[in-house]
Amino acid sequence: MRLFVAVRLSDEMREALLSAQNALFDRGVRGNFTPEENLHLTLAFIGDYPDAGPVLDTLEKVAFRPFALTLEGLGCFGDLWWAGLRGSAPLEALARRVRRALAEAEIPFDRKRFSPHVTLIRRAAGKLPGTELPPASMTVGSFSLMRSDRGRHGMIYTELGTRKAEPAAE
Numbered sequence: 316m317r318l319f320v321a322v323r324l325s326d327e328m329r330e331a332l333l334s335a336q337n338a339l340f341d342r343g344v345r346g347n348f349t350p351e352e353n354l355h356l357t358l359a360f361i362g363d364y365p366d367a368g369p370v371l372d373t374l375e376k377v378a379f380r381p382f383a384l385t386l387e388g389l390g391c392f393g394d395l396w397w398a399g400l401r402g403s404a405p406l407e408a409l410a411r412r413v414r415r416a417l418a419e420a421e422i423p424f425d426r427k428r429f430s431p432h433v434t435l436i437r438r439a440a441g442k443l444p445g446t447e448l449p450p451a452s453m454t455v456g457s458f459s460l461m462r463s464d465r466g467r468h469g470m471i472y473t474e475l476g477t478r479k480a481e482p483a484a485e
């Protein structure tokens with residue numbers, strides 16, 4: 316099983332990202348556009364792991380309060396183009412806690428530095444324009460353990476479990 320831990324995005328956020336993808340397409344950008352239902356923010360990539368049970372038990376120990384997430388800017392890693400998120404201490408803290416919990420449970424994960432992004436296009440061909448992202452924010456009230464399978468027409472992501480935030484502080 317190929318596993319990763321992610322924040323699933325609100326409908327509003329995914330719609331904003333879809334309209335950014337459409338704007339890029341209209342400007343002639345081509346590539347492998349992430350389908351709207353697959354848009355997500357990865358907190359930790361576990362990769363091949365035999366059993367979701369211990370991972371879910373570990374994620375259950377990660378407590379956090381709801382916090383705001385706001386889109387900010389387009390960027391790229393080579394030909395992978397992404398939407399960025401406004402710098403957020405609670406987001407950084409959540410990723411750190413998830414990763415620390417996985418490490419303590421000796422569940423391996425990709426140790427590359429957390430670099431919050433939502434992948435919009437893989438193998439993008441074109442020049443990254445200065446397109447603005449439509450403004451969009453959401454409250455992160457949970458994160459999920461996801462399984463990734465290669466389907467006939469692209470990746471299929473399945474939620475295996477969710478860890479909800481503690482009630483917001485008064």
Ligand code: 2AM
Nearest residue numbers: 319355356357359360395425433434463
């Ligand atoms: P990406 O979108 O930048 O490729 C599922 O593959 C998710 O895990 C994607 O969000 C992917 O990020 C992320 N991920 C992080 N590290 C990865 C790795 N080493 N291999 C594959 N996916 C990785």
